[in-house]
Amino acid sequence: MQDMNRDDSLLVRRILRVNHAGEHAAVSIYGAQIACCRFIAPELRPWLRETQSHEIRHRARFLEAMTARNGRPCRATFLWAWSGSLLGFVTSLAGRFGIMVCTAAVERTVHQHLVEQIEYLAPRDPEVAELIAEIQLEEDDHLAYADARHDPDSLASRADAAWIALSTEILIWLSTHGDSSRVHRELAAMKRN
Ligand SMILES: [Fe+2]
Numbered sequence: 001m002q003d004m005n006r007d008d009s010l011l012v013r014r015i016l017r018v019n020h021a022g023e024h025a026a027v028s029i030y031g032a033q034i035a036c037c038r039f040i041a042p043e044l045r046p047w048l049r050e051t052q053s054h055e056i057r058h059r060a061r062f063l064e065a066m067t068a069r070n071g072r073p074c075r076a077t078f079l080w081a082w083s084g085s086l087l088g089f090v091t092s093l094a095g096r097f098g099i100m101v102c103t104a105a106v107e108r109t110v111h112q113h114l115v116e117q118i119e120y121l122a123p124r125d126p127e128v129a130e131l132i133a134e135i136q137l138e139e140d141d142h143l144a145y146a147d148a149r150h151d152p153d154s155l156a157s158r159a160d161a162a163w164i165a166l167s168t169e170i171l172i173w174l175s176t177h178g179d180s181s182r183v184h185r186e187l188a189a190m191k192r193n
């Protein structure tokens with residue numbers, strides 16, 4: 001870890017907190033989908049179980065990196081668990097299509113955040129940048145799997161993906177007390193300068 005000024009180290013902790021909270025929601029989303037799949041799409045269960053195990057590992061790795069930098073998890077992790085379970089359950093009602101649209105929308109939203117974060121962190125905290133880049137590879141696999149199993153350009157997919165992505169962003173924003181948009185603004189400002 002390199003020497004960083006106070007603002008940078010605060011932002012690194014915020015990024016880790018947002019990501020840790022996001023992984024917490026992902027674990028809950030996949031958990032709800034695994035439960036619902038038992039009846040509506042049992043063939044998806046092995047993949048969902050394996051994917052959930054990735055999200056559990058991601059969550060642990062973000063927590064470890066955050067703790068090493070004196071950061072603390074988001075206080076509203078219960079909100080993430082509830083909301084993630086609700087989102088996983090509601091989208092599962094639309095069967096295999098709903099599950100794939102939900103997975104793709106959430107993973108696509110995550111992907112956009114991770115790309116920005118890696119760019120910001122590479123010169124400041126290469127260890128965290130590398131961690132995020134490693135995790136991003138698995139997130140991209142999740143997205144590719146879901147995209148290959150539905151038509152992301154259909155009207156129904158786009159409509160559902162829009163509200164799921166918006167819900168995900170609102171949840172991230174609320175539970176991090178606006179940190180997610182501050183992170184986005186600060187990263188955008190750094191790129192301009
Ligand atoms: Fe993840």
Ligand SMILES: [Fe+2]
Pocket residue numbers: 026055107138139142
């Ligand atoms: Fe994922």
